[in-house]
Amino acid sequence: AQKVTQAQTEISVVEKEDVTLDCVYETRDTTYYLFWYKQPPSGELVFLIRRNSFDEQNEISGRYSWNFQKSTSSFNFTITASQVVDSAVYFCALHTNAGGTSYGKLTFGQGTILTVHP
Amino acid sequence: ETGVTQSPTHLIKTRGQQVTLRCSSQSGHNTVSWYQQALGQGPQFIFQYYREEENGRGNFPPRFSGLQFPNYSSELNVNALELDDSALYLCASSLDQGPGTGYTFGSGTRLTVV
Numbered sequence: 001a002q003k004v005t006q007a008q009t010e011i012s013v014v015e016k017e018d019v020t021l022d023c024v025y026e027t028r029d030t031t032y033y034l035f036w037y038k039q040p041p042s043g044e045l046v047f048l049i050r051r052n053s054f055d056e057q058n059e060i061s062g063r064y065s066w067n068f069q070k071s072t073s074s075f076n077f078t079i080t081a082s083q084v085v086d087s088a089v090y091f092c093a094l095h096t097n098a099g100g101t102s103y104g105k106l107t108f109g110q111g112t113i114l115t116v117h118p
Numbered sequence: 119e120t121g122v123t124q125s126p127t128h129l130i131k132t133r134g135q136q137v138t139l140r141c142s143s144q145s146g147h148n149t150v151s152w153y154q155q156a157l158g159q160g161p162q163f164i165f166q167y168y169r170e171e172e173n174g175r176g177n178f179p180p181r182f183s184g185l186q187f188p189n190y191s192s193e194l195n196v197n198a199l200e201l202d203d204s205a206l207y208l209c210a211s212s213l214d215q216g217p218g219t220g221y222t223f224g225s226g227t228r229l230t231v232v
Contacts, residue, residue, distance in 0.1 A: 106161070
């Protein structure tokens, strides 16, 4: 069975601080994808990054960076110099093809509520 | 290029009633997935439709059903509503079932069952 754990329920920081959101996943599949989504109060899930299981390179996009480590089944997300606009709920998600079928689904973690204070 | 739109945005229903939620997929996307997000939780997979047929289902009872139409729009139907069905329902469209092109999510329909 697939499982995603985001141990941090809520994080509160002051603007310009760096913050890391942790994500640990479980799967027996050898091919899978990992995602991070941002959910603002409006409700839609905003795509941030997708990483496949064969690509362990870290990635940086502006103030965002991601650290994928297969050895520890972790895919952590760091925001550098946080801003008030970063306040949202962040979800880590694992995509697998269920039991070798043709369809795939996302398994989400519980989410981390990030609040950035001015 | 339009995104995913869902209607209505909010809905209040009484226990035992039936409800239909609608989703208009991103142009060109032939796959739609529905997710249920209870308050304070991550979204949970309900089912996926590919080329107008259900091709995958999560741990939800048969009273949750859906339809996908040739114009890429889709519906989620829930019969015999229960209080626990109160949640945000998210629709996500994608191309060809897989994650290669990613999923585009709508803003959701917030359903309250009283």
